[in-house]
Every structure is written in structure tokens, then in C-alpha cells.
Amino acid sequence: MKQVHNFNAGPCVLPDQAIENSIExxxxxxxxxxxxxxxxxxxxEWSAVxxxxxxxxxxxxxxxxxxxVLFLGGGASMQFLYVAMNFLENKAGYLETGVWAxxxxxxxxxxxxxxxxxxxxxxxxxxxxxxxxxxxxxDYFHITTNNTIYGTEIRHDMDCPVPLxxxxxxxxxxRPVDVSKYALIYGGAxxxxxxxxxxxxxxxxxxxxxxxxxxxxxxDYRTHVDGGSMFNTPPVFPIFVMKETLKWLxxxxxxxxxxxxxxxxxxLLYQEIDRNSLFRGTAEKEDRxxxxxxxxxxxxxEELQDxxxxxxxxxxxxxxxxxxxxxxxxxxxxxxxxxxxVKALIACMQDFEKENL
Ligand SMILES: *Cc1c(COP(=O)(O)O)cnc(C)c1O
Numbered sequence: 568m569k570q571v572h573n574f575n576a577g578p579c580v581l582p583d584q585a586i587e588n589s590i591e592x593x594x595x596x597x598x599x600x601x602x603x604x605x606x607x608x609x610x611x612e613w614s615a616v617x618x619x620x621x622x623x624x625x626x627x628x629x630x631x632x633x634x635x636v637l638f639l640g641g642g643a644s645m646q647f648l649y650v651a652m653n654f655l656e657n658k659a660g661y662l663e664t665g666v667w668a669x670x671x672x673x674x675x676x677x678x679x680x681x682x683x684x685x686x687x688x689x690x691x692x693x694x695x696x697x698x699x700x701x702x703x704x705x706d707y708f709h710i711t712t713n714n715t716i717y718g719t720e721i722r723h724d725m726d727c728p729v730p731l732x733x734x735x736x737x738x739x740x741x742r743p744v745d746v747s748k749y750a751l752i753y754g755g756a757x758x759x760x761x762x763x764x765x766x767x768x769x770x771x772x773x774x775x776x777x778x779x780x781x782x783x784x785x786x787d788y789r790t791h792v793d794g795g796s797m798f799n800t801p802p803v804f805p806i807f808v809m810k811e812t813l814k815w816l817x818x819x820x821x822x823x824x825x826x827x828x829x830x831x832x833x834x835l836l837y838q839e840i841d842r843n844s845l846f847r848g849t850a851e852k853e854d855r856x857x858x859x860x861x862x863x864x865x866x867x868x869e870e871l872q873d874x875x876x877x878x879x880x881x882x883x884x885x886x887x888x889x890x891x892x893x894x895x896x897x898x899x900x901x902x903x904x905x906x907x908x909v910k911a912l913i914a915c916m917q918d919f920e921k922e923n924l
Contacts, residue, residue, distance in 0.1 A: 572908035574898040575886035576715055576859065577737065577758040582903045584818075585761075585811035592807055603807050608800050616810055617797065623813035627822050630746050630769060637768040637788065638796040638806050643736045643755035644670065646766055650709065650732055650751065651675040652786045656778045660684040660705045660729075664721075665692040665714040666892065671734060672709070678780075684708065691893065692717040694851035705729045706777075707750060713738035715758070716890040718861030718897065719854040724748045730774055738858050739767070740816060741902060742826040750774040758858070759901050761809030764802045816902065825902050832900050832909045833857035839913045845871065845920050849895065863895035868923075875919055882915045 573580040589603075596603040597612045606613055617638075624636040639645070651659070651674050659679070661672040663686035675681035685696035692714060701708050707730040713720045715737040724745040725731065735744075736754030746752065750771045757763040770788050784790050790798050816825060837855060840848045840862045847865040850856065864872050872895070879887055889895040900909055 571883045571885045572911050573885050574900065574904065574908070574912070576890070576897060576899045577755070577901075578763050579758060579886070579899055579901055580903045580908075581762070581808070581812060582815040584815045585808055585903075588811045588814075589804075589808045593804075604804050608797065608803055613803065616807055617795065617801070620806055620810035620813065621796075623810065623817060624767070624769070627740060627813060627817060628744060628746055628769070633773065634746055634769050634771050635792050637770065637791045638801055638809075639766045639768060639791060640764070640802055642763070642766050643667075643734060643753065646734070646753040646768060647671040647674040649768070649786055649788065650707075650753070651678045651681070652780070652782050653775060653778065653788050654707045654730065654732065654750070655679045655681065656706050656780075658682075658702075658705055659707055659709065660701060661709045662686075662696065662699075662711070663688060664695060664711050664719060665717050667715065667734060667736070668709075668711040671711070675709075687719075692719065693849055695719050695721055695854040701728055703728045707732045710734070713741075713856055713858050715859050715899075716893060716897075718848075718850040718856045718859045720856035720858065721854075722857070730771075737899075737901075738856070740813075740822055740825070741829050741858055743822050756805060756809050758899075759903075761812050762805050764805035765809060767809075812903075828906070829857045829900070829902065832904070832906055833860060835906075835913060836860050836898060836900065836909055839916055843916050843920050845875075845923060846896075846916060849893070858899060858901055860898045860900060861889060861893070861895065862897075863889075871923060874923075878919050879912070879915050882911065884912060884915060887912070 592603040655675055655678055659675050659681040661683050663683035685699035687694050687696050708727050709732045711734045730750035732751045735752050737758040739754050740759050753768040756765045775789050840846050845865055845868050846862050849861045887896050887898050889897045
């Protein structure tokens, strides 16, 4: 049983089962008499963990044989550089939907010709741009499917005339994804699939090797495809916890099952935001994220913001303060966030309304 209602944006709530099994493995890993952080990463026990983790990814996301899943250090931010190193030859296009998208674009600009095909910066990224055209001469088109800070999300797998690359840091495994439509899907683990310290990359193998630049060994996806993500010592403990998190997800019915749960949790919370006269949602309704729910005090009630934060804190809510760049509130309701936490937040908003209206 959780002691608090954890709405942190990342690192964030993880399944109790994953945490408990990881504690056991820290004490004694598979009867080896050693901790999981004490065994050789070349041991057969560790290899079995890597194999199981990879197999869970492939099973849960129905990853086709054309793609490989990699586990890498450096977080999603390092993947921004990997993307440009491995895919940028002449020109790359980015969909600028927030701070993370801009940071990804910056790395590509540092290596060559890259630009924003469309942007929603004009209204603080509160919507997903539409009606733009993706030029057919791009090496790739890069999207951020879930904009963690603004609470907007691209919740479908778009058709794209050029290789499609997606940062799915904050919505991976939250909905079924047609992996075959992407040349690369990547992200940090610490929102939906594990603790900080490991990033994932699902790469289409035949999309690699198309650039002429020298790619440093560690930044070359082929190094890690060939080495089974064990070219060098992998982040063993984060990978172990990730494996346990995916085992939990499989146990409750996989991505298809969690998708229904996520949609339900999000719709409960958005309904309350739309009903409650003290609050107002910030993202365009059609682009609302089912992972990060962003809202502010309604016009006329702005001065109640700090009081609500205190009130919610007193009721066990953690992490509902909005990102420092946008203010307001953000409830991150990732896979492991139980429905009871969402309901507790809703009750808190309702009681606050009764006391302050
Ligand atoms: C959190 C986040 C990142 C950054 O992840 P790091 O692992 O901290 O580098 C990048 N993109 C998105 C969409 C995120 O939510």
C-alpha cells in the first residue's frame, strides 16, 4: 500500500511489486548469495535478466523482427545526440511541441541541417500542430509523442513519407503502438518503464548505416545492436527494475489492458477539471495527454494557487506542482499510478471547491 498519492513527473511512481522484487534481488540475486549489483554482467544469471527484459519489450509492444530493442546509458537527452549522429545526413525535420522537442532539435542543429517543420510555441505548446506538410527530402522526421511539461500528446501512429523517429519517454507502454511505422522509438525509462539510469531505443536495423560521418563507437546504435546492449557494462540495476516493471505490466494484461485503464483515469480527472469552477485545463481538448494532466486556477481564482497546493499536500498528494516553466498544476498519472490516487485528487479538488467557492 502506498503511503502517499504520487503524481511526480519523473522519476515517479513505480509498481510496488517491482520495487519489492528489486529489493529482494539487491539482497540475494537468484540464490547466488550475491546482490544483483555484485554479480558479473557476463554471468549466466545476468544474461537471463537481459534476455527476459528484451523478450518482455518485444512481447508487450509486439516489436517486429525488423527492429531491435536496446538499453543504453545517458537518458533520453543522450538519445537526442544519438538520433542526429545515426540518421542526419542532409536535412532533418522536427515537430516542435515543447522544451524536450527543442532540446532534441538543438543536438541535430549542432551536427548539420535541421529545422522545425511546425511549432506550437506561439501558444506555449498547448496544442499539437496540424495541417503541416512533411517534406519528402528529409532524412527523418522527429516527433515527441507526449509533451510531459504541457500535457499534450500525439496518440496515434502517424503516416510519414520519411523515416519517423519518436521520443516516447513519457508515454511508452501506455498505449499500443505500431512499431513498424517508426525507424526509431526512444526514451528515458523513468516515466513509465523503470527508474532513472537507463534509456531504451527500439531501432529498425535496416535504417542504420546510412550516414557518411564517423560515429563514435558508443554513439553508434550498431555497436549496441551487435553487442546485445552489453558492449560495455550496462546499467544493471535500472535494467533489473525495468524488467520487474514490465513483468508487472504483463501480469495485469499488458499494454492493451493498461491503455484502457489509462484512458479511464485520465477521463475521470479531465471531467473534474472541466466541471470544477475553480480549475481550468491548459491543453487543447483534442490533444490532451492521458499521462500528464495540466491545469491552472480558473480566471479570477489565481490567488488560490498556493493555498490549493498546501491543501493537496495535506491530503497526501505529492508532485502536483506544474513544471517551473509553465506554473499551475500537473498530475502525472503514469501506468503505475493507481486509480485510487486519481480519485483522491478528484475528491480533494471537490472539497477545495466547496470550501472556497
Ligand atoms: C523526461 C523527458 C526527457 C528527458 O529525459 P532524461 O532521461 O532526463 O534525459 C526527454 N523527453 C521527454 C518527452 C521527457 O519527458
